[in-house]
Amino acid sequence: MRRPVLLLASAIFALAIASGCSSSGSDAVQPPVDTSAPTVARPAMTAERLLGRWGADPDTAQRRGEPWVRFAHDGTLTGSDGCNRVAGRWMLDRDGTTVRSDVRLASYVACPSRPRVLLDRLTFDGADLTYQRERAGPGAMTKSAAPQIVMYLIESGSGSLRPVPIPVEPADASTLRQRAAAGVAALLAAAESGERYSSLWGRMCGLGTGVESVEPPSEGRPVVVRLTGEGGALCDLSRGALVLREQQLAWTVVTNLDVDPGTSVRVLGPRGDRHLSDVVPDAAHLAEGSAGPESP
Structure with a gap:
């Protein structure tokens, strides 16, 4: 009788079909993985x-x-x-x-x-x-280890301030006063908005304005920044935006001038009128992970 042989062959064929159908499921045989060396993730840049x-x-x-x-x-x-x-x-x-x-x-x-x-x-x-x-x-x-001149811009998403390097070589600003002036000049010309950062100075609030000088503090007096234009004195902003705009300039000045971040900053116009009256940098406006200059 050939029936047992046929039944056995049918069973083997059915088993083979079942094995083939399960190859795409969780029981599928996976290719060997080399576990002798751990996978090292490449460090990420920001x-x-x-x-x-x-x-x-x-x-x-x-x-x-x-x-x-x-x-x-x-x-x-x-x-x-x-x-x-x-x-x-x-x-x-x-x-x-x-x-x-x-x-x-x-x-x-x-x-x-x-x-x-x-x-x-x-x-x-x-x-x-x-x-x-x-x-x-x-x-x-x-990356260059040369000191960076920075300006403080508003970080998209957080609405807080973060120091951003400006494209000026140290030779172009060899003294702290020059560095602070270069930082303020960059802030006055900064684009008002961008993909990563924005500013409350820029075209409208810094129109026609330059930096005449930056005078370091002495005997408890504030840093004095003298501008050659209106410096955004007529810029129409909300109270909250005005505060943040003042903080942008104050942090830019004290960081590049390398003075105590508790030092106040006064901004004068070309006729000696005050544009900003003794603004003290406030760390509450800084983005997480940002830091101002160390206190001496």
Whole structure:
């Protein structure tokens, strides 16, 4: 009789079909995973940490044929590919490990002996930004350790103030007074709104205004900032916005001037009239993780 053999074959065939149908379920056989070494997550960059200059100072970088890039708070960048000046816009990937840029040349110099540096894709390795070079190996840029001149802008989402580096080299502001004046000038010209930050100065509230001088405090007197224009004295803002605008300027002054953050700031117009009357920086307006200068 052949029936037992047929029944056995049918059972084996049915078992094979059942096994095949379960391969897409939770009982499916998975590929082997190497557990001998733990997976190391790459450190992430943040937009705030990225801001500023990376690479050697521009003069040194030009002599050596090395790149440098300065990332600004408004999403723009400037720098050099080791031969030509470049400009463009930057974007940090969501995972915080790659910076992508639409870099374009801002000068046209022939440098046949220098391999072209590609700055449209930079990778963050935890400390440096790694770039690629045509016909050569990769290179890396370290963030400049030079002191940053900052202005305080309003962080989108939190509505609080955060120090943002401005694109000025230390040589352009070698003294504390010059640094404070440069910070205030940048604040007066800051864009009113942006993707990451906004300002209550900018075009309307800083129109036609410059910085004449910044005078450090002495014998209990406030810092005195002298402006060459109206300084937003006629800017129509709510009471809350006016307070935040005053804090923007006060924090910008005391941080760059490197004085006690409890020092008050007075702003005078071209005729000696007061635009801001002895404003004291208030840490309650700072974004979490931001800090003003240390008290002496």
